[in-house]
Amino acid sequence: MSSAALTLVHVERDPVQVYLAGLSINGRRTMAGKLSSVAAILGYADPRNLRWSEMRYEHVTAIRTKLAETKAPATVNATLSALRGVAREAWRLGLMTGEDRMRIEGVKGIKGSRLPAGRALSVGEVTGLFDVCACDDSPAGARDAAMLALLLGAGLRRAECAALTMDNYDSVSQSIKVTGKGDKQRMVYLEAGADRAVVDWITTRGNQPGSLLCSVRKDGKIESKGITAQAIYKALAKRGAEARVAHFTPHDLRKTFASELIDASGDLSAVQQLMGHANVETTVGYDRRGERAKKKVAGLIHLPYRSRFS
Structure with missing residues (x-):
């Protein structure tokens, strides 16, 4: 075979672009942000202007020291x-x-840990979110209730939620096939009200093929295009403000799902599979039982202090 048969219009020679191209969409966004922060440390507003191939050991160790501050x-x-x-x-x-x-x-990483970011929502907060969706009789109300059901009742990441299509949904088993990080697929199941929220949305949306969660215009018209991960973020912020729920992120809903399920079942292996975690150690980070045990033990200490205001 001649070499002419193997020509390409363009072959990327930028190591950053080649590296990012091998990551998932979410991983690409995250790591691009990390590299942008490195470029900023080195005095480059645009990371594309940095000659990454000239990076050496001493540069990386200096960057590690600066970041650790x-x-x-x-x-x-x-x-x-x-x-x-x-x-x-x-x-x-x-x-x-x-x-x-x-x-x-x-170059070795640094040791240490921080308490997990984010929080789990209370039962009252979750109820408030669903209540404001129920009060909205437009298609957006039904869609956002289904969105909450998928995030809170099935533990999906918002990118996974945005990527769902009607083909992923099985109405017989009330299950959804999810493609998560690393292009790994898993089955999640809609139970305890989550199934009804999704069915109500599909009844509103119709059974035509396409994205499961669709964009809804201000006039209430349902569009064929799917909702984006950023649109999910905005919709949740809107519902949170309407329900007067303290600030939360989409990932906090996933944290709530995991926390409640671990508390109720204690089955870390099953929760790991539902969450799509590569290892159970990640799932353990969502386990609140240890904190509750610590609080209970701390309560065994009695200090003979009397309030001066009571």
Whole structure:
């Protein structure tokens, strides 16, 4: 076969772009942000202007030290992972020596941990969110209730929620096939009211093929295009304001799902599978039982203090 048969219009030689192209959409966004923060530390407003292939061991160690001054260990280590990935691609592209790449690979992460970010919503807050959706008799009310059902009742990530199509939904088993991180698929099941919320939305939406959660115009017309992850964020913020619920993120709804399920069942393995976690250690981070036990033990101490105001 002649070499002419293998020509491409453009072959990417930027190690950052090659590295990011190998990640999922969400991973790409996250790691691009990490690399942008590195570029900012080095004085570059636009990370594309940085010659990443000239990165060396001493640069990476200095970046680690600078980040550790203000960032959590997990953030520092994720940034180091991104830099290792860029170095690996630079080596594969012939832009970095194997020795320089291995030195960068050898930069160790930092130790330490922080309490998990976010929170689990209370029963009253969840009820309030569903109540404001019920008071909205437009299609958006039904859609947002279904959205809440998928996030709170099935533990989906918002990107997973936005990517769902009607083909993913099985009305007989009330199950949904979800494609999560790493292009891994899992089955989740709609129970305890989540099934009814989704059925009500589909009744409103219709059974035609396409995105499960559709955009709804201000005049109430349901569009064929699907809702985006950013639109989900905005819709939840709107419903939270209407219900006067304290600030929460879409991931807090996933945290609520996991927390309640672990509390009720204690089955970490099953919750891990429903959440789509690669390892059970990630799921353990959602377990609130340890905190409750700590609070109970702390309550065994009695201090003989009398309030001066009572």
